[in-house]
Amino acid sequence: MTRRILVVGAGPAGTLLSCYLARRGFQVDVYERRPDPRLLDEDESRSINLGLSARGIRALEDVGLMGTLWPLTVAMRGRAIHLPGGGAPFQPYGAHDGEILHSVLRRDLITTLVDHAEAQAGVSFHFGHRLVDLDREAAAVRLVQEETGAEITVSGDAVIGADGAFSQVRTRMQHGLTADNHQEFLEWGYKELTIPAADDGSARTRLEALHVWPGEDALIVAHPNRDNSLTGTLFLPVERFDEITDPEALFEERFPDALELMPYLAKEYAEHPVGHLVSIRTSHWHYRDRVALIGDACHAVYPFYGQGMNSALEDCTVLDRCLGEHPGDLGAAFAAYQRLRKPHTDVLDELSKQNFVELRDRLRSPLHLARKKADLLLARLLPGRWVPLYTMVSHTTTPYADALARARRQDAILRRAGAGGLAALVAGVVAGAALRARRNRKGR
Ligand code: FAD
Incomplete structure (x- = not known):
């Protein structure tokens, strides 16, 4: 018998997850409190834009959507840092041309996902429906229809809370249970x-x-x-x-x-x-096989690393993988998803807080700029062996905690090398690269 999953929230996480779930054969209904973004005129649907990077791109590619989305994006090849005295020096994002970010309007992203989920995956969207209560044992939700004020109750095999940082699903799922909640404004x-x-x-x-x-x-x-x-x-x-x-x-x-x-x-x-701006860390992310959380609902971060949406999209890939590894056992899949994912989103929370300080205080510091340049230079000279933290977070899908651990090891090397040592290290690397190039030419 086809199992039915109710997704609450049609943001980036809820809409993408609905595509994955439908692909796995679930009947999917998405309930969203806001109106259908496709029916709003330009003014009503004024939209923020978001920086899409490797993790989000990988997840959207997985459901075959990047082909439709690329034309709706604008490439951001680096940062233009505006100085008080005038001028805006440009800092490339990565050591290589492909290491760039892409700006996309949230409205364009969501409407593309909703269109795809409806037409290709058979997902049903119910806009203008606000969740007001959850029965976690029954996997049932009570919703108010915003236009009429009428209430309906719907039940399924499981409910997924994709309803953002102030998730009502989270509050109601955890009500009366031992749960950790760290909320910082x-x-x-x-x-x-x-x-x-x-x-x-x-x-x-x-x-x-x-x-x-x-x-x-x-x-x-x-x-x-x-x-x-x-x-x-x-x-x-x-x-x-x-x-x-x-x-x-x-x-x-x-x-x-x-x-x-x-x-x-x-x-x-x-x-x-x-x-x-709010940061949320919480546990548990699920209640047995009946309710689970995704995206900002379980790990909202400050926006300064540009990873909130990207990590929410990546969650969908991880949860999908867990569903594949535990067919027929939603409880085991939800537990594996939290086990695999939470250590990494906890690290993202730290990184996002640190990046606020970087953007605010350090971007203009000569020492900081020199350190960034050294990092990029080493990345160019030692491809694959030296990867700056920013590159790992934004341009790869290396899990966040693994990226941080590797960056710390690299930092320790840089610190040990010191300024003079760094120059020697770079000179050594350059000499090594030249030697390799000479050998390659001879070998040809
Ligand atoms: P949301 O986007 O919050 O979606 C939740 C959905 O649930 C909404 O549509 C909401 O209407 C609906 N909902 C809520 N309550 C209910 C209810 N009771 N019933 C029914 N529906 C409900 N991230 C990046 O990756 N890159 C960026 O450049 C970036 N820039 C940002 C800039 C700013 C200023 C801010 C604030 C955030 C930024 N983010 C960025 C973070 C990103 O916006 C979020 O991480 C992302 O939107 C999370 O997606 P989500 O689907 O989990 O939640």
Whole structure:
């Protein structure tokens, strides 16, 4: 008999997981509180953009979707770091041309996934349905239809909570049980601001880059869009958003070149809400064979490593693998999924917190830049043997904890080498590479 799985939440995790589950032969119903994004007009569906990297790409490729998605992305080949005195030096993301990120509108990603899940995989989507209660023993959910206020109850063989950082499925699944919950709000929040295309339709600034205006007490990050605009995110200590009555004055003083790029700054600053940033670590991720969590619902991270969505998409691949390894036993599959995945998402949480400090304080530090350059140089000279942490996290699918362990080993070598030793190490590597090249030429 076909087993039925109810997925709550049609974000990146819920929509992708629905494709995987349908492929494994489950009947899948997805319940989402928001309206169908495909039916909203341009204004109603104003969308944030997200940096897609190797882990997310691998997961989307797995369900055959990257071919449709590539044309909807803009390549980000590195960071443009805007300096207070003017100028925006470019730091490539990786040691090789393919090591880049891709900016995609959340709306484009979700609608592509929903279309695919419906048409190719036979998934049923129920938009405008908000979960208000969960019966974990019965794998049943109570939902309110947002338009009519009517309540319905639906049950299946299992419920998957893909309902984001403030997951109601998580709260109700863990209610009355011994459960760990670490929730941390960052004392900084964010507001979205636009860098529109110029009047002639061209981009006002280099398009194929992630733009960063670093600063200890204010930080801006901007991702490019396909229409030559960029979506900027201003990060500030939360209380400062209210204190600032004249954002243009702040920008004039701190980010003068950004002010030139943002003609709607004052209006958008007044109108756009302040977003809050939360990190969640929790356990357990499942209740027997009846309920499991995925994506932000079980591990929300601060956005500074650009890995929240990518790790949520990667979760789907891991859970799918566990379902394949434990056919017919959802409880064993859910337990294996948590065992395999949680140590790595815990490490991602740490890395995302550290990267906030890097973006805010260190990006302009000469020492930090020298260290980054040395890392990239060694990666070029020792391909496959020296891999910077950022490269492992963003451009490979090396599990997060393994990436961190390897980076620590590399750091220890660099520290032991010291500055003079590093120069000798690099010189030695260069000499070795030249020798190998000479031998290869002779051998030919
Ligand atoms: P969500 O995207 O939160 O989706 C959850 C879904 O569940 C939503 O559609 C919601 O409406 C629905 N829902 C919630 N409650 C209910 C309910 N009771 N009933 C029914 N439905 C419900 N990640 C990256 O990888 N790269 C980036 O560049 C990046 N940039 C970011 C920038 C910012 C400013 C922020 C805040 C986050 C960023 N992230 C980024 C993180 C990324 O957005 C999240 O990690 C990702 O969206 C998680 O996906 P999800 O499907 O688990 O949860």
